[in-house]
Amino acid sequence: MEAVVCGIDPGLAITGYGVLRASGSQPPTVIDAGVCRFDVKGSLESRLVAIESDLDAILSENTPDIVAVEQLYAHYKHPRTAILMGHARGVILLVAARRGIPVRSYAATQVKRFLTGNGRATKDQVQRAIQATLGLSEIPEPPDVADALAIALCCSTDSDATAIADLRPMEPMEVVE
């Protein structure tokens, strides 16, 4: 069982991404990771166009088997922010789905619990867990990269998700470009 998983931490100013190769027998390895930055003075729609273009390039280059995206929390203190984030997340799901790449969503608490055993772990605890699990010499920066790698790690151990990756060569999904 081997799968390339792309984790995405969606944002309208910065979107983090982290691509891992996961195999059952060895620790996951980082293939690619980074952030896309968007002009915070630009309109919402111009940023969505930038997200589409940047993410499409990342998926084209890394050809992941699965894309894992953080679930938005419905009880945000700032509902307007959550709705705006929904716009970015919608474009991210679109770009993955029209390439025929299955999408998985994980709640932030689920990702934290997987990495540290505690759904309410601090940012610092999560970052150190990522560093240890991936054997990195430094903590990934900015935090958006660490969050994206955390989502990818969580997905890479999700047997439901990686089973999809195993099935893909036998049951290719339609790719709409």
Add this chain to the structure above:
Amino acid sequence: MEAVVCGIDPGLAITGYGVLRASGSQPPTVIDAGVCRFDVKGSLESRLVAIESDLDAILSENTPDIVAVEQLYAHYKHPRTAILMGHARGVILLVAARRGIPVRSYAATQVKRFLTGNGRATKDQVQRAIQATLGLSEIPEPPDVADALAIALCCSTDSDATAIADLRPMEPMEVVE
């Protein structure tokens, strides 16, 4: 001053659209109107792919000068619904913006006040106002079409928005396809 305005009422099951030709001297006329229906048993991402494809075809056919979309209300009783709607709205803004079509947002209360003088008008009052303003023999059905036409009507009288349409031949926006 003449502008073709496409109003959109975003939804993940049904998205309504209404395209009007507005001119300063005459009542607006309906060029096109209808709904796109999405498989409610389909995944969120598969519906977003369908929204992209259907809306792109509508914009390609009608070549509007402006796209007007209802603003999502940040204080929904159901924040999860508002976030999901944000996904659809994000794809709609993306499809318009990458064709270089300016996007305008209007709050539901603003649309109702424009059509009836009352920001808390009932659905029935709004539908009858649309029927009268556009000189239609029947109330547009389903309600999603009426809502989309209402947003387009509101935008067609917004001098800021239609001024953009006037400027477009002189200042074409970059079209990213």
